Amino acid sequence: MRSTVLYGPRDVRFEERETPTIERPTDAVIRIAATCVCGSDLWPYRGIKPVNEPTPMGHEYCGVVEEVGREVKSARPGQFVIGSFATSDNTCPNCQYGYQSSCMHREFISRAQAPILRVPLADGTLVPTPGVPSDDLVPSLLATSDVLGTGWFAADAANVKPGSTVVVVGDGAVGLCGVLSARQMGAERIIAMSGHENRQKLAREFGATDIVTERGDEGVKRIMDMTKGIGADSVLECVGTQQSMMQAINSTRRGGYTSFVGMPHGVELKGEELFYTHVHLHGGPAPVRRYLPKLIDLVLNGTINPGKIFDLTLPLEKVAEGYRAMDERRAIKTLLRP
Numbered sequence: 001m002r003s004t005v006l007y008g009p010r011d012v013r014f015e016e017r018e019t020p021t022i023e024r025p026t027d028a029v030i031r032i033a034a035t036c037v038c039g040s041d042l043w044p045y046r047g048i049k050p051v052n053e054p055t056p057m058g059h060e061y062c063g064v065v066e067e068v069g070r071e072v073k074s075a076r077p078g079q080f081v082i083g084s085f086a087t088s089d090n091t092c093p094n095c096q097y098g099y100q101s102s103c104m105h106r107e108f109i110s111r112a113q114a115p116i117l118r119v120p121l122a123d124g125t126l127v128p129t130p131g132v133p134s135d136d137l138v139p140s141l142l143a144t145s146d147v148l149g150t151g152w153f154a155a156d157a158a159n160v161k162p163g164s165t166v167v168v169v170g171d172g173a174v175g176l177c178g179v180l181s182a183r184q185m186g187a188e189r190i191i192a193m194s195g196h197e198n199r200q201k202l203a204r205e206f207g208a209t210d211i212v213t214e215r216g217d218e219g220v221k222r223i224m225d226m227t228k229g230i231g232a233d234s235v236l237e238c239v240g241t242q243q244s245m246m247q248a249i250n251s252t253r254r255g256g257y258t259s260f261v262g263m264p265h266g267v268e269l270k271g272e273e274l275f276y277t278h279v280h281l282h283g284g285p286a287p288v289r290r291y292l293p294k295l296i297d298l299v300l301n302g303t304i305n306p307g308k309i310f311d312l313t314l315p316l317e318k319v320a321e322g323y324r325a326m327d328e329r330r331a332i333k334t335l336l337r338p
């Protein structure tokens with residue numbers, strides 16, 4: 001089969017690779033219905049995270065099970081399934097606490113921008129839909145695999161409750177899904193920080209009540225003005241830079257919650273500065289598996305349509321253009337169809 005390999009900065013190739021097969025008795029092999037490019041794929045693409053060898057790419061996926069190993073009990077060939085970017089047994093203590101992305105047997109999926117994918121720990125990782133969903137639902141189901149699951153975790157970790165005032169830092173696909181999630185959790189006021197018109201529009205569609213275009217200290221000042229100098233109950237950090245992290249913490253009210261789901265790059269927190277903020281901090285790789293059953297339900301019953309974040313759809317073999325479009329911010333998120 002041909003699949004996606006990153007060779008170095010801005011060098012994405014779609015090339016012949018070995019087709020995955022069952023390696024361990026707990027594996028499943030699935031035929032990908034749709035996959036996509038993640039904001040986090042852009043860190044190595046841009047050379048910010050070094051690429052030392054040709055690296056197969058992709059960790060967001062859904063599709064139909066082709067084959068399972070002999071110890072797999074719940075996943076069955078023919079089922080349509082969605083899984084997280086982190087595999088999990090769903091039984092170890094970390095999984096039981098709801099942190100499946102820290103499963104003691106975790107592996108990270110990294111070859112999903114391909115027609116066929118091997119998924120380890122299939123029983124604990126994959127969630128089947130009831131029947132094979134219609135094609136128009138596939139983008140939204142794919143979104144649950146990471147971007148929505150991560151946005152949902154951001155809102156949950158920031159303790160969003162009915163009536164909350166919420167700030168979302170970052171207008172990438174995860175931030176936009178954070179807005180959608182905060183809306184579902186009953187937030188009263190959702191302030192999206194975004195300087196881009198098409199993203200502001202989608203943020204509003206997903207439930208944002210206010211838009212703030214300023215960033216950094218200016219952005220914090222605007223949030224303070226809007227909250228009578230108090231700050232927001234819940235702030236979702238969905239970028240991963242020093243500026244966005246401090247913007248998030250400093251926009252949070254005393255006793256409020258800052259979640260951080262943007263992969264940190266060069267972020268450093270000073271203990272004493274943090275000490276006086278009085279904020280709860282909670283973040284990390286989203287335990288998407290915890291939320292998958294609920295998110296799949298919300299998509300299937302038509303409550304949410306997170307698939308709208310995909311504003312570019314390409315055949316998988318055009319994957320390099322998919323990266324380029326996101327890198328140049330011509331696309332929010334690229335969906336790829338094998």
Ligand SMILES: [Zn+2]
Binds near residue numbers: 039040059060146147
């Ligand atoms: Zn991702």
Ligand SMILES: [Zn+2]
Binds near residue numbers: 103
């Ligand atoms: Zn586990």
